[in-house]
Amino acid sequence: MNDWQRKSPLEWETYVNKLVKVVAVEKHEYEGWVLTVDPVSATIVLAIFPENEKGSISFVMGHAVQEVEILQEGDSDMKQRLARILAPEESQAYSPEELEKRKNALKTWLETNHIPVGEQGEQGRTLSVAGVLSIEPPYGPEQCSSTNEIILSRVQGLLQRYLEQQR
Numbered sequence: 001m002n003d004w005q006r007k008s009p010l011e012w013e014t015y016v017n018k019l020v021k022v023v024a025v026e027k028h029e030y031e032g033w034v035l036t037v038d039p040v041s042a043t044i045v046l047a048i049f050p051e052n053e054k055g056s057i058s059f060v061m062g063h064a065v066q067e068v069e070i071l072q073e074g075d076s077d078m079k080q081r082l083a084r085i086l087a088p089e090e091s092q093a094y095s096p097e098e099l100e101k102r103k104n105a106l107k108t109w110l111e112t113n114h115i116p117v118g119e120q121g122e123q124g125r126t127l128s129v130a131g132v133l134s135i136e137p138p139y140g141p142e143q144c145s146s147t148n149e150i151i152l153s154r155v156q157g158l159l160q161r162y163l164e165q166q167r
Contacts, residue, residue: 004065005042012037015044017074017082022046022060023067030060033074035082038062047085055085099137103127106139109162115155129155 015034022030022044032046035057042062049055074082094102103119107127110117120128127135133146133155140163141156 002063002065004068005062007042009037009039012039012042015068015070017079018070019072019074020044020046021069021071022065023069024060024064025066028064030058031071032058033078033082035085044068047082049081055081057085094138099125099139102139103137105166106135106159106162113158115158135159 016036017034019033020031024030030046032048035045035047037044042065044060044062044065046058046060047055048058103125107117107119110127110129116130118128118131120126120134125137127139129135130151132148133144133151135155136143136145139159141159144152144156144159146152146155
């Protein structure tokens with residue numbers, strides 16, 4: 001077991017959101033932003049952003065790590081960019097104003113299509129469809145819940161087509 005593998009998860013966490021240079025066995029060197037470190041295998045997950053290209057992810061297996069050097073601290077913009085890499089599009093952060101706009105647009109569309117819809121919850125953030133299905137922010141098919149699988153499936157299908165039309 002090498003020094004890197006002997007570190008604790010709290011020690012590995014200090015490398016997250018930082019630009020590092022990793023020296024691995026056979027003098028291989030890797031450079032990138034640390035997304036995370038697997039606590040079981042000590043594998044480092046690096047994000048690389050080549051100029052004018054989409055980012056990519058690489059893995060350096062924990063047993064191969066010989067040295068890790070921090071090159072740069074991540075600023076708040078980089079931390080957000082790294083957080084978005086693995087987040088699905090629908091779960092990316094929306095401002096309260098955007099969520100309100102999405103909710104109102106969806107509610108209007110449902111009402112236009114004669115689907116009974118109301119708001120529920122303390123702040124009215126949840127849409128209730130016919131009293132048997134609820135849609136949570138950010139109001140996509142994945143945020144639908146109901147005990148009636150038929151209604152759930154149909155509303156999710158409608159919602160998916162609605163969102164595709166909006167794009």
